[in-house]
Structure formats: C-alpha cells, structure tokens
Amino acid sequence: MTSGAVREQTLKLREELIAMIPSLEIIVARALGPGDDARDAAQEVLTRALAAIDQDRPIRESLAAFVHGIAAHVIADVRAARARLPVTEVDADQLSVEDAGPLDRMIDDQERGAMDGALARLDPDDRELLRRCYVAGETVAAIAADLGEPASRVRKRKSRALQQLRALLGPGARDGHILADPRTRKT
Amino acid sequence: MNDAADHEESDAAQGYVAGTLGPEETAAFERHLLTCAACRDEVRQGAAISASMRGVAERAPAAGGERRGRRPTVWKAPVFAGLGLAAAVVLLVTSRDDDAARLARLYTPPPFEAMPVRAPLTELDVLVDGAMAAYATGDYGRARERFARIPAGELTTGARFYFGAAALADGRASAAREPLARVVADSLSPFAAPARVLLAKALLHGGLADSALATVAVSRDAAARAFADSIRTLLRPSRR
Numbered sequence: 344m345t346s347g348a349v350r351e352q353t354l355k356l357r358e359e360l361i362a363m364i365p366s367l368e369i370i371v372a373r374a375l376g377p378g379d380d381a382r383d384a385a386q387e388v389l390t391r392a393l394a395a396i397d398q399d400r401p402i403r404e405s406l407a408a409f410v411h412g413i414a415a416h417v418i419a420d421v422r423a424a425r426a427r428l429p430v431t432e433v434d435a436d437q438l439s440v441e442d443a444g445p446l447d448r449m450i451d452d453q454e455r456g457a458m459d460g461a462l463a464r465l466d467p468d469d470r471e472l473l474r475r476c477y478v479a480g481e482t483v484a485a486i487a488a489d490l491g492e493p494a495s496r497v498r499k500r501k502s503r504a505l506q507q508l509r510a511l512l513g514p515g516a517r518d519g520h521i522l523a524d525p526r527t528r529k530t
Numbered sequence: 531m532n533d534a535a536d537h538e539e540s541d542a543a544q545g546y547v548a549g550t551l552g553p554e555e556t557a558a559f560e561r562h563l564l565t566c567a568a569c570r571d572e573v574r575q576g577a578a579i580s581a582s583m584r585g586v587a588e589r590a591p592a593a594g595g596e597r598r599g600r601r602p603t604v605w606k607a608p609v610f611a612g613l614g615l616a617a618a619v620v621l622l623v624t625s626r627d628d629d630a631a632r633l634a635r636l637y638t639p640p641p642f643e644a645m646p647v648r649a650p651l652t653e654l655d656v657l658v659d660g661a662m663a664a665y666a667t668g669d670y671g672r673a674r675e676r677f678a679r680i681p682a683g684e685l686t687t688g689a690r691f692y693f694g695a696a697a698l699a700d701g702r703a704s705a706a707r708e709p710l711a712r713v714v715a716d717s718l719s720p721f722a723a724p725a726r727v728l729l730a731k732a733l734l735h736g737g738l739a740d741s742a743l744a745t746v747a748v749s750r751d752a753a754a755r756a757f758a759d760s761i762r763t764l765l766r767p768s769r770r
Contacts, residue, residue: 361653363564369573370560373546379667386660393657394679407564411557445549446577447584458582477576478583480548482541505575 349399356396359406364389367414373445374418384421388414444478461511469504476501543569547576633760634734639670639699640692640724654680658689665692670699678705687713691721694728703735714745723751730757739765 367388372381391413395402402409450458462470475481483501487494542559545551551559563569661676677685677693685693694710697703710732713725726749733742739761746758 357653359565361656364656366560366563366566366570369570370563383663383667386656386663389656390660390676390679393653405561407561410564411561414560415557444547444577444580444584446547446573447581450578450581454578455581458578462579462582473579474583476541476544477547477579480545480550482545484541505572508575508579 353396353399356402356406357393360389360392360396360410363407363410367410369446369449370411370414371418372449375421377449380421380425384414384417387417391417457512458508461508464511465504465507469500469507472497472501473504543572544576547573547580633764634703634731639665639668639695640728654684658685661689661696662692665696670696674700674702674705677709682709682712685709687716687719687721691725691728694725694732698728698732698735703732706732707736723749723754726751726754727757730754730761734761 364385368381368385371384371388375381375384388410392406392410395409404412462473465473472486475486476483483498484494487497490497542551542555542562546556546559546563559569563573657676657680661673661680664670664676665673673696674693677689677696680689690709691713694706694713697706697709707729710725710729713719713721714729716722726746730742730746733739733745743758743761743765746754746761749755749758
C-alpha cells in the first residue's frame with residue numbers, strides 16, 4: 344500500500360472511530376453506571392484506539408469489534424479496581440437499584456419528566472406495548488403470540504408508537520436524540 | 531445483524547435496554563451498536579421509556595450521588611481560577627526555604643476547572659479531554675502520558691501549560707521544559723507568566739539555576755519576580 348493510501352485509510356478509520364463515540368458512551372455507562380468512571384473509561388478506550396490507528400497497528404477484525412474489545416478490557420479494569428475498594432468508598436450510584444433497567448440512570452429528571460408527559464398522551468395499548476418491549480424485555484414475537492396478532496403488525500405498532508413519542512417530545516427528538524446530549528445540553 | 535432485513539426483525543435493542551440479553555448477545559449487539567445510528571437512537575429512546583415507566587432518574591449530586599463530584603463531559607480550554615493561589619503557595623514555600631530541591635518542587639499544581647462547551651467533539655478534543663480528565667483528578671502521570679501522545683503542533687497554549695504542569699508534578703522536569711518554553715514564548719497568552727515560574731522550576735530540577743533566574747527575572751509578574759528573588763538568594767556565594 345502506498346503512503347498516500349495508508350494515510351487515507353488512517354483518516355477513514357479515525358472518522359469511523361469518532362462516529363462511534365455516542366454509542367461507546369452508552370456502552371460504558373451501561374456497564375459502569377453513569378459518572379466519572381464511565382467518562383474516563385470512554386476516554387481511555389478512544390485514546391487507545393486512536394493510538395492503534397495512528398501507529399498503523401493491524402486491526403484484523405472490524406474497527407467496531409476492535410473498539411469493543413478495548414472497551415471490554417477497560418471496563419473489566421475499572422470493575423476490578425472497584426472490587427478492591429472498601430464498600431464504603433464505592434460510589435453509591437454503582438450499587439444497583441433493584442428495580443432499575445441497566446440504562447435508566449443515564450436519564451435525568453428533566454428527560455424523564457418529558458418522557459412521562461409524552462407517554463401519558465400515548466394510546467394505553469401502545470404504552471403497554473412499549474412497556475413490554477423496553478421494561479419487560481419481551482420479544483415482539485412473544486408479545487404477538489400472546490396477543491394473537493401477526494408479529495409484523497405488532498412491530499408496526501411499536502414503530503408507530505416510537506415515532507409518535509418523538510413527535511410529542513418536539514423537534515429536539517426528531518433525530519432520535521430523546522436524551523439530550525450532555526455536551527450540548529443547556530444549563 | 532448485518533443486513534437491513536435482519537436489522538428490521540431484530541429485538542436486540544429492546545432486550546439491551548431491558549437487560550434481558552445474554553452476555554454473548556449483548557456483546558454482539560454492542561459491536562453492532564457502535565456503527566448503527568438507528569439502534570443507538572432506539573436504545574436512547576428505550577432507556578428514557580424504561581426510566582419513565584420504572585420511575586428511575588439520575589440522582590442529583592446533592593442527593594448523595596457521586597463521591598467525587600460531577601464533571602462536565604467536555605473541556606475545551608483551561609481556566610485560570612486558582613492560579614493566584616498557586617502563586618501564593620510558591621511565595622510561601624520559597625520564603626521559608628531556599629534549598630534548590632525544594633525551590634524546584636511543584637508543591638501545588640495549577641488547579642484546573644472544567645468548563646462545559648456546546649461544540650462538536652473533535653478528535654483533538656477527545657485526546658485533550660482525556661489528558662485533562664486525568665489532570666483534574668490529580669493523576670499527573672497519566673495526564674502527561676496522554677498529552678505526550680498528541681502531536682505538539684496541535685496543542686493550544688493552554689494545553690501546553692497543563693502538559694508542562696503535569697510533567698513537573700509527575701517529577702519529569704525535563705519533559706516539562708519544552709511545552710512550558712513554548713507557552714512562555716507566547717508572551718501575549720495569560721498562561722505565559724505562570725508558565726515562567728513553572729519553567730524556572732523545571733530548569734532548577736536540572737541544576738540550571740542561572741537559566742531559571744533568567745526565565746523569571748524578566749517578568750513583571752509579582753509571583754515570577756518573587757521567585758527570581760528566591761533563586762538569587764540560592765545563588766549567593768555565601769549560601770552555596
């Protein structure tokens with residue numbers, strides 16, 4: 344490969360990596376809980392991945408698999424470090440909330456309040472469908488079998504309900520960003 | 531989940547939100563999530579739905595949330611709060627003890643306060659943020675390492691200042707000299723005056739007391755001039 348092609352490949356990988364940042368933040372926050380540890384872990388993953396790209400280290404699998412592998416190591420390191428802390432020093436946020444979903448604590452009061460209002464305006468059947476999908480974690484096929492409806496119809500209902508929520512939440516949610524990005528949130 | 535049809539039929543996003551996927555399914559979905567904006571949006575939306583329906587929200591720090599306080603996610607530029615305090619500490623230390631080693635030591639690294647910005651996160655931001663995140667937590671060794679990975683030409687004057695401060699605080703005075711010298715050369719920068727004191731300390735570490743004196747003696751900054759006086763005291767024949 345010529346030096347120009349190598350440079351082009353490096354730039355392409357960097358762009359792909361930057362595009363992965365929002366998802367990476369979700370992954371580490373889900374694994375570690377939101378907070379400083381998650382932010383530091385995401386930074387560490389990006390720093391290591393960028394270093395590998397810049398040094399032209401071979402990335403045998405896809406970049407996503409490569410980044411996910413780094414994330415798994417960094418998350419394991421953070422968990423191991425936490426395990427060595429006395430319980431009293433462990434962030435209270437890291438102790439699981441019995442009834443919480445793994446991503447629930449990423450949502451602040453303002454976002455939850457907005458979603459409360461939007462859900463209240465949804466058809467009760469659609470609201471129940473979303474509960475079964477995102478709280479109970481049932482598959483669409485299982486829900487359809489339970490309701491005696493074709494899965495394709497249930498899937499369409501789910502998709503329409505999500506679109507309706509986006510519309511109810513306003514222009515900021517149109518691109519799917521129901522959760523305000525903390526980097527751009529007005530304080 | 532590699533093609534559109536698989537994607538359409540998959541319930542992985544909702545299982546990921548609800549926490550019902552097994553470890554292998556979770557890993558596979560996360561690899562996909564890294565490159566799929568549609569799934570990312572569904573996960574975000576599903577998380578908000580889940581939090582709303584379960585009545586869970588992120589706790590405010592005042593309610594006993596984070597042990598170490600909340601930081602904004604992004605830092606753009608260092609700020610100067612507390613630099614005066616750092617200078618005061620320098621004065622206090624130098625008036626008590628003119629021993630070269632003590633004079634060269636960085637007792638209180640310049641504090642850094644994060645400042646939230648509303649700007650797209652660039653590649654450089656990511657690298658600088660990583661370094662400043664380590665600096666803000668007092669992990670100067672890691673901060674220095676992270677700054678060192680950034681091409682020198684891409685660092686702002688403020689970032690160079692903290693790079694030098696991190697290196698000095700980490701006991702790597704020789705690594706501190708180059709970035710601090712560049713900050714001093716940027717004479718219009720508000721970082722230039724405090725950088726002179728740090729650079730002088732870095733030079734003292736290397737036994738270069740005359741160069742250290744020359745660095746701070748020309749400054750109009752009170753802290754730098756006081757530091758110059760301390761070096762002069764050190765250099766007096768009777769004290770050597």
